[in-house]
Amino acid sequence: MRLTIPVLLLAAAAILALPEIGAAQQKPTAAGSAAVPALTGSALAGQKLAFSRKKGNCLACHTMRGSDVPSNVGPELVNLKALFPHRKDLVAIVTNEQARNPQTVMPPFGKNLILSAKEIQEVVDFLYTL
Ligand code: HEC
Numbered sequence: 001m002r003l004t005i006p007v008l009l010l011a012a013a014a015i016l017a018l019p020e021i022g023a024a025q026q027k028p029t030a031a032g033s034a035a036v037p038a039l040t041g042s043a044l045a046g047q048k049l050a051f052s053r054k055k056g057n058c059l060a061c062h063t064m065r066g067s068d069v070p071s072n073v074g075p076e077l078v079n080l081k082a083l084f085p086h087r088k089d090l091v092a093i094v095t096n097e098q099a100r101n102p103q104t105v106m107p108p109f110g111k112n113l114i115l116s117a118k119e120i121q122e123v124v125d126f127l128y129t130l
Helices: 004-035 042-053 087-099 115-126
Strands: none
Touching: 004 042, 087 115
């Protein structure tokens, strides 16, 4: 009998705390999406090309910010300015990754004309926002 009241109080406290736990879990997501910069101009055009199934379809293989599709055929595309400070290197990868890695499964978007030279520039503008 002496234990019943504290146990009940603990249970009540746990139930009361539940909404708090839910709220705390949602906070990082809300803060994270607020930090994503709004895209404009060619970077926005590049994002549309990258996410389009008929064009880049990059999401089939890469996880990219701005989409909630997780893919791990290729590496997550993030921090690309630090990884590829020279724009021509990124253009070369999107144009024809087979030149760098003959075994790659990544389509040569420029070589097979899935993306025009202008579209590749737009995709690279978008990649530099990641
Ligand atoms: C069929 C899968 C596939 C698709 C579609 C694809 N990629 Fe890739 N990508 C890869 C793989 C696998 C790699 C790893 C390197 C390799 O295979 O040579 C890669 C590597 C890369 C890299 C180099 C990243 C690094 O850290 O070395 C970039 C940048 C990149 N892809 C951009 C893109 C973009 C932009 C698109 C869409 C226009 C795209 N990829 C579409 C599979 C894909």
